[in-house]
Amino acid sequence: MFLLLLLAGFLFFSGNVLYGRLFPLEHEDLIEKYAEEYGVxxxxxYGLIHTESRFQTTAISPAGAMGLMQITPETGDFIAKRLQMEDYEExxxxxxxxxxxxxxxxxxxxxxxxxxxxxxxxxxxxxxxRVKGWLNDSTVGSGDLLHSIPFEETRNYVERVTFRESIYRILYFYKDF
Structure with a gap:
């Protein structure tokens, strides 16, 4: 019985270590700070960053999106103006x-x-x-809800982010965000 409990404990611990490496909590202090500040x-x-960049700070997409959360230079300029970041550079x-x-x-x-x-x-x-256009197209959306996403890439993206969000929620259920 003791050996069975020891084996179960080992498997549980090694599984958590493995999943912790696959789904890390990198930049935890920054994510918690800004998630609380902006109500996200x-x-x-975590699911979005894992999907976008796998926590690679220097990631760049073929479309030119940059960094952890893959922000395009144009969107970066827009956000910097909204946040009044006067010293902002791409x-x-x-x-x-x-x-x-x-x-x-x-x-x-x-x-x-x-x-x-x-x-x-x-x-x-x-x-x-583009999404506002989809919402106004009754064949794919209505009101605030998309019944289907016309672009396969975007449809797969939404599924990947929400799936990874769920994994983070399960693995780190004990976190008090």
Whole structure:
């Protein structure tokens, strides 16, 4: 019986270590700070960062999105103006504190127009104007809800982020965000 309990404990611990490496809580202090400041679920932020960059601060997409939360230079300029960041430069998108602050702020900003999480994530990925067009197209959306996402890339993106958010929520259920 003792050996069985010892084996179960070992498997549980090694599983948590493995999943902790696959789904890390990097930049925890920054994510908690800005998630609280802007009223965004930290688990959603972890799922989004994991999907966007796998926590690689110097990540850059083929579309030119930069940093942890993959913010495009144009969106970075927009956010910097809204946050009144007078010393903002595009290269700052690689700085974790700046990128996380801007990305979480942008999620909060998008929530004003897109209160449904999946629709907000679609807007984060495909752009708010495109998603507004989808919502006005009765074949794919109505009101605040997208019944289907016309772009396969965006549809897969929303599924990946929400799936990873769920994994973070399960693995770190004990966190008091």
């Amino acid at each position: 679920d930290p688990y959603l932020v 290269s700052m998108l690689y700085v974790p504190e700046v990128n996380i602050r801007m990305g979480i702020y942008y999620l909060s900003y998008l929530e004003e127009s897109f209160p449904v999480k999946e629709t907000r994530l679609a807007a984060y990925n495909a752009g708010p104007n």
